[in-house]
Amino acid sequence: MTKQYKFADGVRSAIPVSLGYISIGAAFGIVAAAQSFSVWQVLCLSIFLYAGSGQFIIVAMMAVKAPVSLIAMTIFLVNFRMFLQSLTATQIFPHQTLASGIAMGTLMTDESFGVLSMAHAQKLPITVPWMQGVNVMSYLTWIFATVAGAAVGTLIPDPEKFGLDYALVAMFIGLLVLTVDAMRKTEKLRLILAVGLVSIICYLLTAIIASSYVAVLVATVIGALVGAVLSAPQHERGT
Incomplete structure (x- = not known):
């Protein structure tokens, strides 16, 4: 019988993410x-x-000096994708308490969701405690790294010349490559390409008439819907 992953296994699975968080958080x-x-x-x-x-x-x-209302709306639009990711996580772990689901969704990030997606694609024996371990480890590392970076930040008056403001973008690209590679090994490459193509087209079309933040949200929602439909079993699609 395959051993089910526990909280400590989740902490270990989060080590690569934590290493990335140290540099990005700083x-x-x-x-x-x-x-x-x-x-x-x-x-x-x-x-x-x-x-x-x-x-x-x-x-x-x-x-x-942007208005607080504009900042709040921008943050909402940019982070709305986390709602979709949390919904996906609840489908992977359907049998958990409300409190556990809220805790999982609250601490879910792109990176921890990437770890979850790869583990699920590889059919590893993941559990709710494992996912909580991934989230908690990532959360604590992020807090430590950002505070440490702020503490020494006064020594670097112009961080943009070192490209530090692009650290997050670099990590997103690396996460995307690892996720696609893991899903490719489970014969889901065509699904990835279809969702990616739809998302890109939606973004480009929406960006013509709206801001880039709105375009990202629209592309994310439509791409997620397409992915959900294409990955559903045939009997659920009425075929």
């Missing part, structure tokens, strides 16, 4: 400190918002 802390954010402000952002892209956006928009 980069965020440095960038935030350069924009006059205090260590305590960075700590609060990491604890209560816990969104790499969202935190970078807050720093960038506050630097140009």
